[in-house]
Amino acid sequence: MNSLTVGKLAKIVGINLETVRYYERIGLLPKPERTESGYRLYGNKDVKRLLFIAKAKELGFTLKEIKELLNLKIESKGTCGDVKKIAMNKISDIENKIKDLTRIKNVLQKLIAHCINEEITTDDCPILEAIEMDFNKE
Amino acid sequence: MNSLTVGKLAKIVGINLETVRYYERIGLLPKPERTESGYRLYGNKDVKRLLFIAKAKELGFTLKEIKELLNLKIESKGTCGDVKKIAMNKISDIENKIKDLTRIKNVLQKLIAHCINEEITTDDCPILEAIEMDFNKE
């Protein structure tokens, strides 16, 4: 089950081997089993965890925030009530992100929609002001 | 109209004054007007631009990517067709981000939903495995 060396794990997930060690150092990855000779041994759980980390990073979460997200399921002291509170905060953060992304997306779509004549230079593309016009309405 | 000094601009937007200068250096903010004595003068457009930058950063865009987004409306060579292509790519990036965020949100909501007994310690909270279970489907 836990049969992946650090190099293989890194390759599967598509990250640098040194990054895996780095994540371990900062406590983002749990300390893995070791072989007799001291080699790290990883399993499926680690693959999933690293994939989660990669996604969450792309979404603008810092490693610290990702740690918090992951600790929501690992944290062993405190009650479900605590987890609930933290999770609810995370959810509202996420909802705000989705709202902002949607807004940017809408502006880009409007921009495309108005670029009907493909040969007009962008200088004359009237929608290029859309970002400013739209972005700050709630 | 353009009546803000760099310090006032920074205060309005809620960022460090040095950051404004930094953004100018890397070309993320246009070079502003100057007073006779060389003081920078900013206007409303700059406020909006900085607010956009701040949002986009939170959403996981790098400064380089933000520059690209902003250049979609500033770029003066190339056709609307080019803008369209770039914008469409950005839209699909954004859609992916929204998908991933939604997935994480769903997991968190499930986690909350199953935390009915507020006094059970998190060790026993059965949903704490949800992140792993859910995250990698589609």
Next chain:
DNA sequence: ATAAGCACCGTAGTATGGTACGGAGTCAAG
């Protein structure tokens, strides 16, 4: 008219998130 409070500039330092290096030990194939 003078001192407090900004702004100017270049340069240096910091935090985060990696990435590389190098000398030594381990493993697996020929």
Next chain:
DNA sequence: CTTGACTCCGTACCATACTACGGTGCTTAT
């Protein structure tokens, strides 16, 4: 039984995105 690929570890270096510093000049309120 050795050679090549992989691992170990600590440390050093890197890019990105700021943030601070410090000497000097401007501006404004008393």
